[in-house]
Amino acid sequence: MSNCTMLKTPGYDEPKTLAALEDLFGTSAGPSAHIISLHPRLASRLLRRNTANRNLRPTTVADYVRDIQADTWPINGEAIKLDRNGNVLDGQHRLHAIVKADRAVTTFIIGGLPSEAQSTMDSGMRRTTADALTLSHESNATTVAAVLRRVWCWEQGDRKFTRRIGPTTTESRALLNEHPEIRRAAEIALRTRAAFPHIPPSALGTAYYLFNAIDPAQAAWFFQRVGDGAELPTGHPILALRSRVTSDRAKEGRIDWSRHLSYLVIAWNATRGHRNLARLVLRPDSPVPTPK
Known part of the structure; x- marks a missing residue:
């Protein structure tokens, strides 16, 4: 040069x-x-x-x-x-x-x-948000990046998660600075995933972020029970969630990401409303429900 x-x-x-x-x-x-x-x-x-x-x-x-x-x-x-x-x-x-x-x-x-x-030119692999977070020594960088992407989409109003658009690395960093609790969401997601390996960490983390904003104590309890299913009575929504996800995975192998989040929200809303669920029902192509 x-x-x-x-x-x-x-x-x-x-x-x-x-x-x-x-x-x-x-x-x-x-x-x-x-x-x-x-x-x-x-x-x-x-x-x-x-x-x-x-x-x-x-x-x-x-x-x-x-x-x-x-x-x-x-x-x-x-x-x-x-x-x-x-x-x-x-x-x-x-x-x-x-x-x-x-x-x-x-x-x-x-x-x-x-x-x-x-x-x-441009023959190398593009750095992802997860790569950038890893270089910044962010713990659980891959999961944090995945949750950031989904939360950003949610805040953009994409409740079906079908748009081919996501946050830039700069926008992801800004979102993490604004909502540092997403780090905790990633931790809870990985812990729950280790106990119940049928829901992806990105869905668990996104759900925890949304539920924690509504009721932190109940969100913590909810995800403990999603992980272990302990001490839940027959008909409890979390048991229905665990059963439906396990059954769908066995039949289909892979479940659409938005369906995972929908199942979590349905179980959360029913738990909050003290309603029993024998089975989770979700209409095809419906947007993710709003957590309550």
Whole structure:
């Protein structure tokens, strides 16, 4: 890399900025890196040179837009990459997000790359929220990340959990900072799962988070009994829950995630209402009930 500079023009002058980029990258003997305040209009201009790239993923663009609009988009070393002719090799999702968010983003931009370098870009595995939490030495990182995703979806109003959208890592961290009790939810989920291994930890943790907000003492008791089924009278909703999950798993092998959460909510609501349940009944494709 021949240099790394901050590319600036007085105020925002799109033609001058574009001309500066073309001059730097077009005359460079090799690749060069610069930091630029990339405005939406310039991002739109660069997208005109996005002529050979992979299919656009709208959900990824939407994720980036939310982070940009929340002012949580950091300079992390990821760059918009252009070839020697100014064609976009990498960064189309970020460019589209800048346009949609209608906000400038300070970012690295690398030009002068050989066009054949595109075949080796983005070939690594993307870091997940669980990876980020692990790097931050978060206990039970995988379960915490899974619960964060489901809680975020719940708060977005997705009660069927069928949307192909989830929180970004930045949004997950913000949610964890706002609701640190999710860590406790993950602990309870793993403990319950160890005793009764038929419900995924993410469903147990999400349910605990929701129930704990209603009645912490009863939530603690409820999950102890989900785990061990001890001292429950015939017809108790938790016994119906344990029986239905065990039966469904034996017949189907795998149960939809939302059905797990629905079963937990139905049993919780019946327990809170002091109602017996001989069997849990759930209409197909129905949203998850609201805990009471």
